[in-house]
Amino acid sequence: SQQGEEDPQALSIQEGENATMNCSYKTSINNLQWYRQNSGRGLVHLILIRSNEREKHSGRLRVTLDTSKKSSSLLITASRAADTASYFCATNAANSGYSTLTFGKGTMLLVSP
Amino acid sequence: SAVISQKPSRDICQRGTSLTIQCQVDSQVTMMFWYRQQPGQSLTLIATANQGSEATYESGFVIDKFPISRPNLTFSTLTVSNMSPEDSSIYLCSVVPEGVGWNTEAFFGQGTRLTVV
Numbered sequence: 001s002q003q004g005e006e007d008p009q010a011l012s013i014q015e016g017e018n019a020t021m022n023c024s025y026k027t028s029i030n031n032l033q034w035y036r037q038n039s040g041r042g043l044v045h046l047i048l049i050r051s052n053e054r055e056k057h058s059g060r061l062r063v064t065l066d067t068s069k070k071s072s073s074l075l076i077t078a079s080r081a082a083d084t085a086s087y088f089c090a091t092n093a094a095n096s097g098y099s100t101l102t103f104g105k106g107t108m109l110l111v112s113p
Numbered sequence: 114s115a116v117i118s119q120k121p122s123r124d125i126c127q128r129g130t131s132l133t134i135q136c137q138v139d140s141q142v143t144m145m146f147w148y149r150q151q152p153g154q155s156l157t158l159i160a161t162a163n164q165g166s167e168a169t170y171e172s173g174f175v176i177d178k179f180p181i182s183r184p185n186l187t188f189s190t191l192t193v194s195n196m197s198p199e200d201s202s203i204y205l206c207s208v209v210p211e212g213v214g215w216n217t218e219a220f221f222g223q224g225t226r227l228t229v230v
Contacts, residue, residue, distance in 0.1 A: 031216045040150070040203055040226060042119075045218035088155060092216075100146075101207075101219060103156040 023089030119222030
């Protein structure tokens with residue numbers, strides 16, 4: 001099965017700065033999703049981008065998808081201390097069951113006041 | 114959307130014992146998913162639980178170690194059997210709401226943080 005890879009593994013920034021996280025994957029996908037996890041708790045869905053989309057926005061979040069490079073990026077603009085969390089990309093592979101997700105290793109984001 | 118209640122939120126267990134984790138969903142769903150998140154790691158799918166049939170386990174996970182029940186369309190349990198310290202992880206259940214096609218988000222329970230001593 002494919003395994004997403006995020007980079008960086010950890011990111012430390014100041015409030016107000018932008019944070020960019022990248023994700024790479026290995027096989028064809030139906031969609032790619034980004035999730036957030038606070039302190040080892042449940043995951044919260046942030047945004048989903050379909051394989052035929054190239055960019056999507058949601059509030060302070062901007063996600064891009066490049067299927068030719070099998071990569072995605074998540075940009076958080078004007079970060080806040082409350083954005084401190086782990087961020088995971090997850091892919092729904094094109095040949096998998098429609099609900100099955102494969103998660104990347106995650107990026108731990110620390111936003112300092 | 115879906116709201117999932119997962120219990121317990123955490124537990125400390127003795128090696129050799131078993132722990133059963135419960136997930137209750139506020140809507141009917143055909144498939145429920147169980148994940149394991151080892152310390153500092155990402156989520157790994159353990160199995161997919163369909164109501165009325167045996168769960169489907171991913172490579173590296175077996176029914177004897179992680180038996181799953183799915184008695185109805187809103188409830189599932191995962192048991193971690195004969196535990197060892199290596200089973201210390203966060204266990205999460207997840208669902209994808211029905212009838213919305215391929216491109217929809219998953220919803221997660223709050224996780225069960227298991228420590229085996």
